[in-house]
Amino acid sequence: MSARTVIGHTMLVDADWRSASERMTEPLPRQIAESIPCCARRREAAVVLAVLVAATCLFYYEVVFLGRTLLPLDIPRVMPGTPYGSTLAVRVDPFRQDPGASAWHSEPMARKVGHEWAAGRFPLWNEHQGFGAPLLADAQSGGLDLLRLPVLVGRGPLVWDLYYLSRSVLGGLAAYVFARSLGLVIPAGLVFALAYVFSGHFMVYGNNMWIEAYLLLPVLLLGVDLTVKGRMRPGFAMTSAAIGLDLLVGMPESTLFVLLLGAAYGAYRLGWLAYDRPGVGVWTTRFVWLAAAGLVGVALAAPLVLTLFEYLARAHHAHGPEQALGLRYTPLSNLVVLGIPYLLGNGAHVDNYVGMVVLVLAFYGVYPSWTRVYQRMAPFAILAASLLLAKTYGVPGINELGLLPALDITLIPKWSAPVTSFCIAWLASLGVHRLLTEKMSSASPTVAILACGCLTLGGVSLNWEVVSRSPIRDLVATAGTATYLAGITWVVLRWHRPERAMLTALACVCLVVVELFSYAPRGVYDDRYDPSTEPPFIPFLKSQQGAGPFRVFATGGVLYPNSATTYGISDIRALDALYVDRYFAYVQNFIAPTATDRFTGASHASTERGALFRDNPWFDLTGVSYVLTPADGEGFAAEGMGFTGQYEQVYADEVRIYSNRRAYPRTFLVGEVKPVADMEAAIAMMKDGGIDPARSAVVEGIPLDAAARLGAYGGVAAIREYRSDTVVIDIDAASPSLLVLTDAYFPGWTAAIDGQAAPIYPTNLAFRGIFVPAGRHEVHFLYRPATFSIGLVIALIAVLALVVAATGVYRWHPRPWWRLRAAGSSPLRRTESPRSKRAPMPVPNAIATPFSHMRPPRLVDQVAAREVSHGREG
Numbered sequence: 001m002s003a004r005t006v007i008g009h010t011m012l013v014d015a016d017w018r019s020a021s022e023r024m025t026e027p028l029p030r031q032i033a034e035s036i037p038c039c040a041r042r043r044e045a046a047v048v049l050a051v052l053v054a055a056t057c058l059f060y061y062e063v064v065f066l067g068r069t070l071l072p073l074d075i076p077r078v079m080p081g082t083p084y085g086s087t088l089a090v091r092v093d094p095f096r097q098d099p100g101a102s103a104w105h106s107e108p109m110a111r112k113v114g115h116e117w118a119a120g121r122f123p124l125w126n127e128h129q130g131f132g133a134p135l136l137a138d139a140q141s142g143g144l145d146l147l148r149l150p151v152l153v154g155r156g157p158l159v160w161d162l163y164y165l166s167r168s169v170l171g172g173l174a175a176y177v178f179a180r181s182l183g184l185v186i187p188a189g190l191v192f193a194l195a196y197v198f199s200g201h202f203m204v205y206g207n208n209m210w211i212e213a214y215l216l217l218p219v220l221l222l223g224v225d226l227t228v229k230g231r232m233r234p235g236f237a238m239t240s241a242a243i244g245l246d247l248l249v250g251m252p253e254s255t256l257f258v259l260l261l262g263a264a265y266g267a268y269r270l271g272w273l274a275y276d277r278p279g280v281g282v283w284t285t286r287f288v289w290l291a292a293a294g295l296v297g298v299a300l301a302a303p304l305v306l307t308l309f310e311y312l313a314r315a316h317h318a319h320g321p322e323q324a325l326g327l328r329y330t331p332l333s334n335l336v337v338l339g340i341p342y343l344l345g346n347g348a349h350v351d352n353y354v355g356m357v358v359l360v361l362a363f364y365g366v367y368p369s370w371t372r373v374y375q376r377m378a379p380f381a382i383l384a385a386s387l388l389l390a391k392t393y394g395v396p397g398i399n400e401l402g403l404l405p406a407l408d409i410t411l412i413p414k415w416s417a418p419v420t421s422f423c424i425a426w427l428a429s430l431g432v433h434r435l436l437t438e439k440m441s442s443a444s445p446t447v448a449i450l451a452c453g454c455l456t457l458g459g460v461s462l463n464w465e466v467v468s469r470s471p472i473r474d475l476v477a478t479a480g481t482a483t484y485l486a487g488i489t490w491v492v493l494r495w496h497r498p499e500r501a502m503l504t505a506l507a508c509v510c511l512v513v514v515e516l517f518s519y520a521p522r523g524v525y526d527d528r529y530d531p532s533t534e535p536p537f538i539p540f541l542k543s544q545q546g547a548g549p550f551r552v553f554a555t556g557g558v559l560y561p562n563s564a565t566t567y568g569i570s571d572i573r574a575l576d577a578l579y580v581d582r583y584f585a586y587v588q589n590f591i592a593p594t595a596t597d598r599f600t601g602a603s604h605a606s607t608e609r610g611a612l613f614r615d616n617p618w619f620d621l622t623g624v625s626y627v628l629t630p631a632d633g634e635g636f637a638a639e640g641m642g643f644t645g646q647y648e649q650v651y652a653d654e655v656r657i658y659s660n661r662r663a664y665p666r667t668f669l670v671g672e673v674k675p676v677a678d679m680e681a682a683i684a685m686m687k688d689g690g691i692d693p694a695r696s697a698v699v700e701g702i703p704l705d706a707a708a709r710l711g712a713y714g715g716v717a718a719i720r721e722y723r724s725d726t727v728v729i730d731i732d733a734a735s736p737s738l739l740v741l742t743d744a745y746f747p748g749w750t751a752a753i754d755g756q757a758a759p760i761y762p763t764n765l766a767f768r769g770i771f772v773p774a775g776r777h778e779v780h781f782l783y784r785p786a787t788f789s790i791g792l793v794i795a796l797i798a799v800l801a802l803v804v805a806a807t808g809v810y811r812w813h814p815r816p817w818w819r820l821r822a823a824g825s826s827p828l829r830r831t832e833s834p835r836s837k838r839a840p841m842p843v844p845n846a847i848a849t850p851f852s853h854m855r856p857p858r859l860v861d862q863v864a865a866r867e868v869s870h871g872r873e874g
Helices: 003-017 020-024 028-034 038-059 061-065 099-118 146-153 157-181 186-197 200-204 211-215 217-228 232-249 252-276 281-300 302-312 332-338 356-366 372-392 399-403 417-437 444-462 464-469 472-495 498-519 537-547 581-590 617-621 634-639 679-688 786-807 817-822 859-869
Strands: 551-554 624-630 647-652 655-660 667-670 672-676 696-700 716-722 726-733 737-741 749-753 756-758 761-763 767-772 775-783
Touching: 038 061, 038 157, 038 186, 038 498, 061 157, 099 146, 146 157, 146 232, 157 186, 157 211, 157 217, 157 417, 186 356, 186 417, 186 498, 200 211, 200 417, 211 217, 211 232, 211 252, 211 417, 217 232, 217 252, 217 281, 217 417, 232 252, 232 281, 232 302, 232 786, 252 281, 252 372, 252 417, 281 302, 281 786, 302 786, 332 444, 356 372, 356 417, 356 444, 356 472, 356 498, 372 399, 372 417, 417 498, 444 464, 444 472, 472 498, 537 624, 537 655, 581 617, 581 679, 667 716, 667 726, 672 679, 679 696, 696 737, 726 737, 749 767, 756 767, 767 775
Parallel strands: 551 624, 672 696
Antiparallel strands: 624 655, 647 655, 667 737, 696 761, 716 726, 726 775, 737 767, 749 756, 749 775, 761 767
């Protein structure tokens, strides 16, 4: 059976399913679908998969065929410019909006997470970032993200490229399966998949990990749809898994919009179900299954969710309600970018686009109709797209939704963009479906093209100053191309006839691909090269770790924050969304007063204007043994600090490395404490001066008599073992002392002295301190957050519940308990009841031939089968 036969047969089935006589019976579509031979379904899957793979190769042909990479190479990582050893020319990339997110966070954190799993440890703590920071609770690190498994176990740019490309294929396949589950014909499903995964947000932010969350959106909606249709077990499993995986991606903003759309779609479908089938029993059962699926999905991600909430309560970030992020919006003049992305310049205003062809098809799908397929999909997609666009462009009354909880700390125009594209692609696929299965009004194509024309003219008028200064060549390449392709789409819609259905469908698919490909970034991907190639100074720093753990600090773009994590080197700087609150308070008050939302040690991608690393005991206290600068020494010169006897140059090649002679050891003993009540009091006392960190420490919340029990001499402390979740220290104290460990104070860390539990106190604002008795002792610090342990138990229970509910291994008798009791049986006893099966549909002899299973049923055969099933034959 050819692919053309499969597509044509499915179009007939879908067209007949939407006939007027079909509206009276709901189960019949499933029976007709089950009559399609398995070989036809497998052939359809193979054809669709081949189309998606071919489209991915087309859109990323430079990566697939020319040996280029999606990783940005002109972003500072280890060296200020290009990666060490690379002589390749760097290409200008005005399209991709956030290349640094991958270079500064996703890549180094994936290496750290993979290392922790390989060592047999849960990825809970990153000892190399700042003073140490939560790793799993950071969420974005992807500690439990199963979708990121390829880059956790593999290394190199080729692995990352395959990971990025496979996401497009799998996301498109998920969108296609969702479209088919709604009853859309094959070409409509292809338009849905292609228009979604190759829309603007995926192309300009495609090298970021949060894309995973949006590609799970069709999986979530498919699970909801299956549940509402009555296929509770597969729907329950799919919904739970989609929610759990979406949460484990670790981008709260993306997950928020995915779950909001999923919940809204579930409410919409349940509402229609209640309208079609009056009564409480049907829709309430589906609602219970959906609610249970949501709870199980959240429970699957409980280890991440619980640790994240614990971290948020003690974290510094730049997304507080006072920032009013939820009220920010994109100017209405940028609405034209949705259809003509580069009309206002390359990359300058492009966060998302769908193209004019998709918009024409979407307006065609919006055209009113009374068919069942329209009622099931169009109102929801129209309302969702309109609401998202209204909020994105600041429509009064709608924009105030940004004051709601969770939305008030979210930059909605950016994070809602893929969901908007999903809804528009949905409407476009509905337009293609109706083109092939319904007799549309002859005015509908004209209405669709006029709506797009009004959008274009309005955008041009609002941006006339920019457009009027644009070269004619640019206008032809942008507005001219969009107008030309939109005109061809109108011709196709007008030219359509039932006998040309297949040709029309293929034309729509091709037009979508052609326009989106014309907008896709090209000529911006760098030649494939490993950006984490080790320069010689990395082995030099590693060789110094034999004397004990230490930290580094760098300026001028050398070893940019988090890059040190890739090589197992600790850096006091950090570039992240969340910081331990005590860490950032210490940095802002004693090291980098100009730091706002990040600490990079330089002005690149930051507002900092220098760090206080000369003659600063609070800088020395952090254990920074080496300061790195560019080879030309401009790092120090730019800060105007010069050199004193504090620093000695120990390395000069591709970079310069200076040894800090005044660096404190990572752990030591003191014999004097200054008790304070809280963080603010600690900051005030440390700023007043007169405190020598080598002899005394500012400690919060200690007993009143603790200071009196200390001796004058501290003694010796040495780190014997240092891992992410374990620190073992040998001490020899001449008298009772306070042991100071310059790692971050954070809940979840426990301490034991010779096996006996000991309390940990916040010391010198950001660090840990415990009181130790005189003599030789062994001190253990262990990171065992209770939130993770509780979350792990909850997740295991959720996995068990998911398996049981999805497979139906453990089922109660389907009859109510009162009927069982009336029959004389106990309501608590399990009964072995076979799975209920639908009675076979009677078919006429014209269909039930010995060879009927080898061919798809004809349209006339299906109609005859329906007449028999309704008792209307003869």
